[in-house]
Amino acid sequence: MRIILLFLIFFINVYSDELSDIELNIKNNPWIIKYKNYNEYNIIYNEMINLESKIDELKKLPQSLEINNKLHTLDKKYHTIKKQEELLRNYKNEPYKELIEVQNVNEIPRITNPFLISSGLSYINNINSQIKIIEDNYRDLDNLLSNLHIKAKLLSRDNSKKQEFQNTKEMITELDSAKKISSLYIDIFKKNANNDIKKVNNDIKKESLKLLYIIVTIAVISIISFITKFLLKLYAQRDDNNNGYMINKVINVANISIIILILLFAYIENVAYIIAIIGFVSAGLAIAMKDWFMSFFGYIVIVGGGSIKSGDRIRVVKDNTTYVGDVIDISMLRITLYEDVTYTTYKYNRRAGRIIFIPNNLIFTTMIANYSHSNMKTVWDGIDITITFNSNYKKALLIASNIAKKYSSGYTESTRRNLSMLKIKYSIRDMNVEPRVFSFIVPNGIKISIWFQTNAYATLMINSLISGEIVESFLKENDIEISYPTTTIIPKDKFLTNGEVLNEQ
CATH class of the missing domain: 3.30.70.100 (Alpha-Beta Plaits)
Known part of the structure; x- marks a missing residue:
């Protein structure tokens, strides 16, 4: 009997130690934390629904001091639970989304120049790190389920812990479903990620080879330039410094021009970068010469849009003065207008035959009427x-x-x-x-x-x-009479003494 008692004590101690070890292992597991929050949300939500039902029932009863006190108590409790529900609301529908899905993945970069190689490498590192994160999360889930199965097996031997056993089984069922979803997502994401990484690596390789060819070409051109300058200096007159200076200058300019052309043709598809460089260079000039730049852009709009062309008759209003005439020239800065004899010159200006210069930037700020647009004469x-x-x-x-x-x-x-x-x-x-x-x-x-x-x-x-x-x-026509302002003069002797007009018949 004593031996049996000792065996039971030993078994209970071992059983308790195993449960303690399992609880310690799963305590900080992110999946168990998410599950507990999800479970806690469901409990709070159900309690909130029950409270709402009780409050509604009490409101239907005749109001008394006791009923009001109960309502007040339930209302306070309801608001407290409501705040808890709001804090845990993220766990309502997708409690494991952060552990299953990849977070913060940028779009696949397009490597079109050497400066973007670093962004491609950064993208690959980011993808690999994200894959590692979701794989680690999956392993944590797998270890958690293994421990939960052991825990459930241990709890099944103890009739005093039936409720905890039931809760563990529910947890296993819930997390096993999350595991299947996670496994499927990882497989799909890894396939897509590998394709994207392969594409980025190909772009990086292609751009690296292009950069290598450009460097070699520039180096060859520079060597040829150096040798050419050296040979020309040998045959140039030693006492003629101007010749040496001019030779160096011409070769340097030619060398730089060829290098610039090589770079432009190599990366001509990246128009945005060329425009950006031009924009930075011309930023100061654009501020200082705003009207000139606006006139130049106005020229592009006028010529490209076809709204005004040479020979058109247009009407422009500037400073409350109207000009109507024929376009005789469109330059990069202005429209040249010949002022013809029109209704405007007849009615308002009383002048015609002037040559009028209209800045192209007025196309953005002034209403310009075209009397002959698109062959409308x-x-x-x-x-x-x-x-x-x-x-x-x-x-x-x-x-x-x-x-x-x-x-x-x-x-x-x-x-x-x-x-x-x-x-x-x-x-x-x-x-x-x-x-x-x-x-x-x-x-x-x-x-x-x-x-x-x-x-x-x-x-x-x-x-x-x-x-x-x-x-x-x-x-x-006898029955049509043109009307115009008239004045009737009545002689003084036609008036009577009382001011009435004498009626002569």
């Missing part, structure tokens, strides 16, 4: 004339419309053709380009407004012809 022009109220305005509208059609028929057809061609380039709806005539009531009669297509370069001439013929046609 016509514009809408209008004439207004007022007739009296007792005139036959319908006849006047018909006469004006016929005259406008007579003089603008060719321009109307031209406009229709050009608009059809512009539909290929712009979103233009079908527009009526036939002459239009409108009538409006004004204080001194009925205003007739005639609109028609006309040559953008000869608006004044056609306007003058149509205006003259309309006036002549209206004067021929």
Whole structure:
């Protein structure tokens, strides 16, 4: 009996020691920490749901001091648990994401010049370190599951620890599922990572060979340059220092130029770097000569965009002054404009024939109208004339419309053709380009407004012809009278003593 008792004591001690060792081994395992946090979140969340249910039930009861005290107590407890739930919310859906998936992996770099080789090597080191991390995490999970299986086996022998045994079995089931996911993710990631590393290594090898060829070529050119200078110096006149200086200068310039060309052609695909270098060099000049640089960029926009070209008639407003003329030249800094006789010069400037220089940078800050863009040589022009109220305005509208059609028929057809061609380039709806005539009531009669297509370069001439013929046609009609401001003078003897006008019949 004594022997059996000693054996039981020994067995219990061994059992306790094994459990203690297992607990010590798994205590700081990151997977067990994540699991405990996940489990703790579920407990807290369920408790929070139960509290919400109890609070709702109490609120439905008749309010009394006892009910209010219970509500107050439950509410405080609910807010405390709610804060705990917010802290552990990251473990709600994917508790093991940080241990399974790779973190902070950059996009695969494109090695296009020697300076990017270091970024490629850094990328490879980063990928390898990330693979090591997830593999270490996987090994930790595997060791944890091994210890948990041993722990479950030990607990199964002790009927007093059935609940702990059940909890351990649930933990094994949960972590075993995480292990399968982790294993699958590692396999997929390693395959993709190996392909990316192979590609980066090939780019590094290719760029290293290119750099080696360039260094060898530059070295050969430098040696040839040195030998050439040495031989030329031997045959140059020893007392002529200028010849030696010029020879050195010419060879040095040629040598540097060839080297620069080699580098440019070797890395011409990296336009961004060339632009960056040019940008740094010209940064100071760009600040000091802002308007010149903006004019140069304006030239690129004008020429590249095709919005304005030589021969176009344009309208520019600058400092409340309007200029209309024909483009006779577009240089890198300015547009040269010849000011023709137009409605603007007739109405406002009263000057024409000037040569106007417009800085190209105005294309970014000023509204510029083009009267002849994309072969559009016509514009809408209008004439207004007022007739009296007792005139036959319908006849006047018909006469004006016929005259406008007579003089603008060719321009109307031209406009229709050009608009059809512009539909290929712009979103233009079908527009009526036939002459239009409108009538409006004004204080001194009925205003007739005639609109028609006309040559953008000869608006004044056609306007003058149509205006003259309309006036002549209206004067021929007995029932159409042109309205204009008039003054009636009444002689003094026509007034009566009380100020009324004498009615003579």
